Amino acid sequence: MSSRFVPQLDHALATLEEEAIELTRDLIRIDSVNTGVAATIGDGETRAALFVQARLAEVGIASELLEPRAGRASVIARIPGRNPDRGALVVHAHLDVVPVEGQEWTHPPFGAEVHDGWLYGRGAVDMKNFAGTILATARHFAREGIVPDRDLVLAFLADEEAGGVWGAGWLVENRPDLFAGATEALSEVGGFSIPLVDGRRAYPAATSEKGVAWATLTARGRAGHGSRPTADNPVVRLARAVAAIGEHRFPVVRTAAVDAFLRAYGEARGLSFGDETLEADIDSLGLAAPLIGASLRNTATPTVLEAGGKTNIIPAEASARLDIRVLPGQDDALRDELRAVVGDDVDIRWGRWWSATEADVAAPLLDVLQAAIDAEDPGSLVVPYLLPASTDNKHFARLGIAGYGFVPLRVPDGFDVFGQFHTADERIPVASLAFSARTTERILRDA
Numbered sequence: 001m002s003s004r005f006v007p008q009l010d011h012a013l014a015t016l017e018e019e020a021i022e023l024t025r026d027l028i029r030i031d032s033v034n035t036g037v038a039a040t041i042g043d044g045e046t047r048a049a050l051f052v053q054a055r056l057a058e059v060g061i062a063s064e065l066l067e068p069r070a071g072r073a074s075v076i077a078r079i080p081g082r083n084p085d086r087g088a089l090v091v092h093a094h095l096d097v098v099p100v101e102g103q104e105w106t107h108p109p110f111g112a113e114v115h116d117g118w119l120y121g122r123g124a125v126d127m128k129n130f131a132g133t134i135l136a137t138a139r140h141f142a143r144e145g146i147v148p149d150r151d152l153v154l155a156f157l158a159d160e161e162a163g164g165v166w167g168a169g170w171l172v173e174n175r176p177d178l179f180a181g182a183t184e185a186l187s188e189v190g191g192f193s194i195p196l197v198d199g200r201r202a203y204p205a206a207t208s209e210k211g212v213a214w215a216t217l218t219a220r221g222r223a224g225h226g227s228r229p230t231a232d233n234p235v236v237r238l239a240r241a242v243a244a245i246g247e248h249r250f251p252v253v254r255t256a257a258v259d260a261f262l263r264a265y266g267e268a269r270g271l272s273f274g275d276e277t278l279e280a281d282i283d284s285l286g287l288a289a290p291l292i293g294a295s296l297r298n299t300a301t302p303t304v305l306e307a308g309g310k311t312n313i314i315p316a317e318a319s320a321r322l323d324i325r326v327l328p329g330q331d332d333a334l335r336d337e338l339r340a341v342v343g344d345d346v347d348i349r350w351g352r353w354w355s356a357t358e359a360d361v362a363a364p365l366l367d368v369l370q371a372a373i374d375a376e377d378p379g380s381l382v383v384p385y386l387l388p389a390s391t392d393n394k395h396f397a398r399l400g401i402a403g404y405g406f407v408p409l410r411v412p413d414g415f416d417v418f419g420q421f422h423t424a425d426e427r428i429p430v431a432s433l434a435f436s437a438r439t440t441e442r443i444l445r446d447a
């Protein structure tokens with residue numbers, strides 16, 4: 001600790017909190033919707049990136065803006081640490097948000113309005129809140145002369161919501177030098193409080209993320225007239241395979257992250273999470289139940305069907321697309337199992353395949369998260385978990401960077417943070433943003 005006298009420290013922390021809130025609001029007001037379709041994407045990400053760069057420059061932090069496609073910019077800044085021998089920590093947040101079309105919002109999605117202590121807006125939790133918090137923390141460090149323990153690579157990224165092709169993916173592919181020496185990364189999704197026991201809270205930290213893969217099933221047969229049904233109608237055979245996948249349940253796999261969650265959380269709550277009681281124990285987790293429930297198994301979900309064009313013609317081909325979510329180490333097992341479920345008369349073509357990420361559940365970084373949380377919410381417990389979704393951490397994993405999901409947010413019991421992602425009236429208590437700023441400051445100083 002420095003010897004600064006307390007009133008000054010209080011003032012500095014108050015400024016940090018205030019800036020984290022205001023910068024988050026400023027970023028929400030920049031409409032940076034990523035539709036995933038080039039023709040309908042504006043220049044919001046670049047405007048957000050320029051905003052970030054300007055706020056860094058104000059306090060003397062140099063950064064690089066990279067814009068591989070017009071309107072699709074990311075910003076990277078490196079803050080040197082005291083121990084250059086330690087690997088750098090990449091701290092990343094995406095600047096894009098998902099669309100709001102077709103949703104009923106009580107308050108304008110890009111208004112960043114505050115009502116009864118809640119901040120409303122697209123990106124309030126996903127994840128302009130963390131972009132604003134990282135930015136505020138960097139400015140706080142610069143103002144107060146705070147040097148973090150290790151190098152921090154701050155990354156404000158485009159395109160996460162459409163797979164990170166023009167953001168993290170492009171940077172990892174084309175500018176790996178920006179992440180030279182980095183060993184770990186910190187970003188979404190995790191760090192929000194869930195009730196534990198006796199008024200204490202748990203803060204799940206994602207140490208692993210499911211992989212994402214696509215596959216196409218194709219049934220082929222003889223085309224013919226609808227008035228003369230054939231035994232090998234591809235529509236019927238495809239439908240059978242799709243139904244079989246829909247009914248299939250992959251087995252529970254206790255990966256390291258799932259096991260760490262079940263043990264740490266179970267111990268604190270007196271739940272055994274034994275194979276026989278697993279479903280009931282998970283149901284008892286309340287708001288966290290869907291999140292944890294989805295982390296136990298591989299899944300394959302039929303999403304798109306294509307066959308025929310005319311009612312009276314049997315087509316020669318019918319196809320279905322699958323959204324696949326795969327646990328760490330399960331790529332081959334999932335492919336074999338799916339092939340067996342589908343059967344021999346339907347073809348499977350494997351498409352884009354991002355394997356799961358898996359970081360150490362006993363990494364010292366988790367002790368830093370625990371210490372920071374303990375300082376701001378005494379008696380709370382940081383627990384590893386497996387995120388059943390995918391983030392930009394998958395791109396950084398290609399550089400050997402271990403990704404963690406932890407955006408510290410103490411929220412009222414019963415408030416479902418994960419349920420806010422991509423929904424109407426996305427919101428967060430303003431007090432949670434202040435908590436987030438103080439806790440993130442501790443994490444980035446000591447990580």
Ligand SMILES: [Zn+2]
Pocket residue numbers: 094126127160188
């Ligand atoms: Zn996100």
